[in-house]
Amino acid sequence: MKKLFSLLYFQVIIAILIGVALGHFYPDLGIALKPFGDGFLKLIKMIIAPLIFCSIVLGIAGMEDIKKVGKLGIKSMVYFQLTTFGAMFIAMAVVNLANPGGGMNINVSELDTSEVNTYIQEGEKQKGVVQFLLDIIPNNVIGSLSEGNILQVLFFAILLGFAFAKMGESAEPVKRVMQSFLDGIFIVIKMIMKVAPIGAMGAIGFTVGQYGVGILKSLGLMMLWFYVACLIYIFIFLGILLWRYKISIWRVLVYIKEELLIVLGTSSSESVLPAIMEKLERAGCSKPLVRLVIPTGYSFNLDGTAIYLTMAAIFLSQAIGQPMAWNEQLFLLFILTFTSNGAAGVTGSGFVILAATLPIVGHIPVESIAIVFGIDRFMSEARALTNIIGNTSAAFIMAKWEKEVDEEQLEQALSKK
Numbered sequence: 001m002k003k004l005f006s007l008l009y010f011q012v013i014i015a016i017l018i019g020v021a022l023g024h025f026y027p028d029l030g031i032a033l034k035p036f037g038d039g040f041l042k043l044i045k046m047i048i049a050p051l052i053f054c055s056i057v058l059g060i061a062g063m064e065d066i067k068k069v070g071k072l073g074i075k076s077m078v079y080f081q082l083t084t085f086g087a088m089f090i091a092m093a094v095v096n097l098a099n100p101g102g103g104m105n106i107n108v109s110e111l112d113t114s115e116v117n118t119y120i121q122e123g124e125k126q127k128g129v130v131q132f133l134l135d136i137i138p139n140n141v142i143g144s145l146s147e148g149n150i151l152q153v154l155f156f157a158i159l160l161g162f163a164f165a166k167m168g169e170s171a172e173p174v175k176r177v178m179q180s181f182l183d184g185i186f187i188v189i190k191m192i193m194k195v196a197p198i199g200a201m202g203a204i205g206f207t208v209g210q211y212g213v214g215i216l217k218s219l220g221l222m223m224l225w226f227y228v229a230c231l232i233y234i235f236i237f238l239g240i241l242l243w244r245y246k247i248s249i250w251r252v253l254v255y256i257k258e259e260l261l262i263v264l265g266t267s268s269s270e271s272v273l274p275a276i277m278e279k280l281e282r283a284g285c286s287k288p289l290v291r292l293v294i295p296t297g298y299s300f301n302l303d304g305t306a307i308y309l310t311m312a313a314i315f316l317s318q319a320i321g322q323p324m325a326w327n328e329q330l331f332l333l334f335i336l337t338f339t340s341n342g343a344a345g346v347t348g349s350g351f352v353i354l355a356a357t358l359p360i361v362g363h364i365p366v367e368s369i370a371i372v373f374g375i376d377r378f379m380s381e382a383r384a385l386t387n388i389i390g391n392t393s394a395a396f397i398m399a400k401w402e403k404e405v406d407e408e409q410l411e412q413a414l415s416k417k
Helices: 008-025 027-032 034-061 066-098 117-125 129-135 141-147 150-193 196-211 220-244 249-255 257-266 269-282 287-300 303-319 326-342 349-361 366-401 407-415
Strands: none
Touching: 008 027, 008 196, 008 257, 027 034, 027 196, 034 141, 034 150, 034 196, 034 257, 034 269, 034 287, 066 220, 066 287, 066 303, 066 326, 066 366, 141 150, 150 269, 150 287, 196 257, 220 249, 220 303, 220 366, 249 257, 249 366, 249 407, 257 269, 257 366, 269 287, 269 366, 269 407, 287 366, 303 326, 303 349, 303 366
8 A cells, every 4th residue: 555655646646636626625725726736837847948958959969870860850740740630630520520519609799708818819929830930940049948939949959969960979078968967857857746746736626626517517518529539539540550560559558647647637748748758768769769759749749739729610610600611621720730830738828829720710700719718728638638648659659660669678668557
């Protein structure tokens, strides 16, 4: 029993249950727990930018063949775009077959948009594809690191990694310093993870206290079909891809169960990004590959977010009685292929991207996002879980594809219960 209580995933389960109970029976107390969840996420966000920067630079610089880096990068990006499109296609099929918004006939002019005005304003600031690409180039590298602008950090890290690879032996002193810094970050991460149960309790306690368990009944059909789409994507789409490389999706999920529970409590895929990287390396995937694929996937392989954005947009068109035509839906998938890439794995970012995308795809008033505001928080867990499972699967698949994995070590890791 003592050993059970020492396991992180068991501690997180207990913390989530306590948070739900406090939020339900003592709502004011549950709401008061919010700083614990916010504090934990801030601790994680504190180290995400430097972690990604060092990981990408060392990952690229550590590969002996510079052509192999480019080849892996291109393969990864192609894989990310194909799986993201696959996720969106599944979402489109599910929401059209289920038609959860049919018959609602909501009048947009009667909606209370006071709570979503901030998201609408943020969405209006989003630029087109060309500006999105230009914004990836940082004005100031240090500023990008301090602000946590992940796409800009990725861009500079890739360039610096290639530069170090070209420098060869003369870059070794800087790489050793950077490796020591990265080792220090991982020690900090282990310290932070000790308070993960408190963070999970605070986040879930606030959610239940603020919205109540009853909110789960509101617009429940949309939530139900969203979960169905995520499950189809994970167990059928990803399951088949992993099976192709002789890896069981069930064993992968068991292997990362601690991280999945933390994501469930915090609704943020970034809360376990460092831990996932460490586990993949322990499972025999090469360090350079993990350090390139996972941080890149964090910005370009957000499949849960892509499913949510697709279903939400089509659901809103159904709810206001103005369903999208097939050509509009296909155009939506095309646009989301680009706009979803900018959404980091943080609660609320998907909502901003939704507000930015609706005006591009046609006739749906952006104010209609108020319809799904009440349940957005409850779908963020599934979004984050799908994102992290998708990225973990991507690393395993790319490692197998590139033969950058120790098969014996992989089998040993995935065999553990």
